[in-house]
Amino acid sequence: MKSKLRIRDIIVLGYQGILKRRGRSVLTAAGIAIGIAAIVAVLGISASGRSDLLASLDSLGTNLLRVTEGPGVLGQSTGFPDGAAEMAGRVGPVRRYSATTLVDTAVRRSNLIPEIETNGIGVFTSHQNLLEVVGGEMKEGRFLDEAADRLPLIVLGDVAAARLGIWNLDPRPRVLLDETWFTVIGIADELPLHPDLERGAFIGATIADQLFATPRAPSSIYLRVNPESIDAVVDVLPATISPNSPDQVEITRPSDALAARRAAEEALTGLLVGLGAVALLVGGVAIANIMVMSVLERRMEIGVRRALGATRAHIRAQFLFESTILAAAGGVVGVLLGAGITVAFAINRDLTLAVPIAGLFGSIGAALAVGGIAGLYPAIRAARIEPAEAVRTG
Amino acid sequence: MSLIELEMVSKSYPGPPRVDALVNVDLSAEAGDSLAVVGPSGSGKSTLLHIMGALDRPTNGLVRLDGNDVALMSDKQLSGLRANLIGFVFQDFFLLSGTTALENVAQGLLYRGVATGDRRIRARSALERVGLADRMSHLPTQLSGGERQRVAIARAILGNPAVVFADEPTGNLDSKTGAGIIDVLLGLNEAGTTVVVITHDREVAGRFGREISILDGRIAGERSA
Numbered sequence: 176m177k178s179k180l181r182i183r184d185i186i187v188l189g190y191q192g193i194l195k196r197r198g199r200s201v202l203t204a205a206g207i208a209i210g211i212a213a214i215v216a217v218l219g220i221s222a223s224g225r226s227d228l229l230a231s232l233d234s235l236g237t238n239l240l241r242v243t244e245g246p247g248v249l250g251q252s253t254g255f256p257d258g259a260a261e262m263a264g265r266v267g268p269v270r271r272y273s274a275t276t277l278v279d280t281a282v283r284r285s286n287l288i289p290e291i292e293t294n295g296i297g298v299f300t301s302h303q304n305l306l307e308v309v310g311g312e313m314k315e316g317r318f319l320d321e322a323a324d325r326l327p328l329i330v331l332g333d334v335a336a337a338r339l340g341i342w343n344l345d346p347r348p349r350v351l352l353d354e355t356w357f358t359v360i361g362i363a364d365e366l367p368l369h370p371d372l373e374r375g376a377f378i379g380a381t382i383a384d385q386l387f388a389t390p391r392a393p394s395s396i397y398l399r400v401n402p403e404s405i406d407a408v409v410d411v412l413p414a415t416i417s418p419n420s421p422d423q424v425e426i427t428r429p430s431d432a433l434a435a436r437r438a439a440e441e442a443l444t445g446l447l448v449g450l451g452a453v454a455l456l457v458g459g460v461a462i463a464n465i466m467v468m469s470v471l472e473r474r475m476e477i478g479v480r481r482a483l484g485a486t487r488a489h490i491r492a493q494f495l496f497e498s499t500i501l502a503a504a505g506g507v508v509g510v511l512l513g514a515g516i517t518v519a520f521a522i523n524r525d526l527t528l529a530v531p532i533a534g535l536f537g538s539i540g541a542a543l544a545v546g547g548i549a550g551l552y553p554a555i556r557a558a559r560i561e562p563a564e565a566v567r568t569g
Numbered sequence: 570m571s572l573i574e575l576e577m578v579s580k581s582y583p584g585p586p587r588v589d590a591l592v593n594v595d596l597s598a599e600a601g602d603s604l605a606v607v608g609p610s611g612s613g614k615s616t617l618l619h620i621m622g623a624l625d626r627p628t629n630g631l632v633r634l635d636g637n638d639v640a641l642m643s644d645k646q647l648s649g650l651r652a653n654l655i656g657f658v659f660q661d662f663f664l665l666s667g668t669t670a671l672e673n674v675a676q677g678l679l680y681r682g683v684a685t686g687d688r689r690i691r692a693r694s695a696l697e698r699v700g701l702a703d704r705m706s707h708l709p710t711q712l713s714g715g716e717r718q719r720v721a722i723a724r725a726i727l728g729n730p731a732v733v734f735a736d737e738p739t740g741n742l743d744s745k746t747g748a749g750i751i752d753v754l755l756g757l758n759e760a761g762t763t764v765v766v767i768t769h770d771r772e773v774a775g776r777f778g779r780e781i782s783i784l785d786g787r788i789a790g791e792r793s794a
Binding site: 178180181191475476478480484485486488489562563567 | 624
């Protein structure tokens with residue numbers, strides 16, 4: 176004579192137990208749902224953000240170095256020597272190089288604007304390959320070339336163009352440098368890692384020399400370096416570029432800013448996932464709490480089931496399954512909610528949507544695990560109730 | 570071999586204060602008996618019923634159900650005994666709330682691994698047997714006390730147990746309704762099921778084949794028809 180409960184009946188029992196206490200079940204599962212939704216949304220949003228960040232890191236490249244003149248130990252400023260850029264370019268792992276030189280003048284729309292109003296726009300002479308080296312493109316027109324070297328032609332960074340109120344090249348806009356009119360032949364596209372170049376205006380070296388006595392020596396040098404040898408290049412650059420005052424050579428890696436942002440976002444993501452995990456844990460405690468209460472309330476039911484032939488294991492399975500379904504339902508709702516938040520956020524911020532599939536399944540797994548563990552103690556308690564005690568009324 | 574055999578059975582609950590609910594009880598019931606246990610409240614009637622029905626184990630003494638020594642059986646084996654051999658009816662009916670009469674009765678075969686469809690078919694005929702053919706889809710709250718007790722009886726007899734135990738089945742019912750419930754139980758007995766009923770109502774007890782009086786955990790007397 177054996178007592179036997181079919182798997183299908185365990186499922187039905189758990190399902191009925193939850194449906195019978197609908198309001199309570201919804202509230203209990205809500206805790207799990209919130210925790211899971213938080214985790215999924217945080218993972219999804221950060222994955223979407225990160226994929227964009229990585230894409231921009233990839234397109235901008237992490238092997239660009241920018242060399243500028245720093246204050247030096249004594250605060251003196253002597254400037255880089257002529258040909259500093261070429262010398263840097265001859266360092267073995269340097270693949271390409273470019274340079275700019277600051278021109279001592281300002282850009283104006285007309286002579287009615289006072290000369291001190293520079294709009295924060297810097298005027299530079301630059302090598303013709305500047306945009307290729309820093310990873311930029313033209314939005315309109317063309318960059319400086321051989322022909323532009325000695326003519327009053329100018330190229331504007333996109334921020335500079337916007338500040339001057341120049342949106343396109345038709346009809347040919349002109350700007351005033353000192354007392355000479357320059358024709359705008361191009362507007363560069365955004366350069367997220369180079370705010371100074373976005374705010375820059377570029378003219379030919381020869382005409383800068385004629386009009387503003389601009390030296391040939393560079394003020395900023397841009398280098399594309401073999402990625403494996405960046406550290407070695409950084410070590411030898413100061414002495415190469417400025418043998419007399421190497422301490423004045425300042426080397427930065429613009430992609431470091433992005434990398435730092437990424438690291439910061441990862442730290443924040445970790446923190447938020449941690450918070451989600453705490454919410455999940457609290458949801459688990461809520462399930463354990465409710466199930467313990469449920470066991471107390473359902474003594475009679477447990478007694479009747481035992482009298483009808485349920486073994487301790489059957490009672491345990493029934494309660495354990497109930498809390499697991501509760502958690503699973505919460506988990507599924509949470510995943511949907513979290514995915515919805517991710518999609519809405521990605522659309523709103525125009526991010527590339529990246530759904531962390533592993534995260535989704537992982538979260539449901541986590542919900543199941545939490546439900547199972549939370550349900551264990553109440554289920555064991557339920558199974559321990561003595562049948563004769565449970566059915567005693569008097 | 571008797572269906573139920575109790576030899577020198579004692580049950581005490583460790584205190585404080587220590588309660589001796591049963592003291593050296595000898596009792597046996599044969600298949601087909603109808604037995605009433607009478608006694609005032611607190612006399613140990615319910616404890617006796619629980620021990621006879623394998624719902625509880627004695628502190629001392631020997632309990633044999635259908636030849637099986639309860640002391641030697643695991644929880645699983647005892648549960649198997651309850652699932653297959655025994656039906657229980659309680660004073661407070663103990664129906665599952667929010668569950669129809671039919672589903673309540675169908676639970677009676679849940680722990681025998683019978684498929685849902687078969688359980689329903691048998692629950693239907695069990696409800697017909699106790700005269701509730703027109704109440705199958707009613708919820709417990711929509712039934713009268715007598716009807717609820719009939720549902721509970723139907724649940725207990727669903728699997729054709731060898732013995733049905735009823736703990737004060739008429740305790741919460743008026744005398745006319747109670748008499749109807751006793752009719753149902755005696756009808757079962759006529760069909761061959763052993764019936765053991767606890768009651769404190771002498772008149773009810775008088776309708777059963779044997780009547781055992783119990784007082785302070787001891788058997789105080791027996792009347793046999």
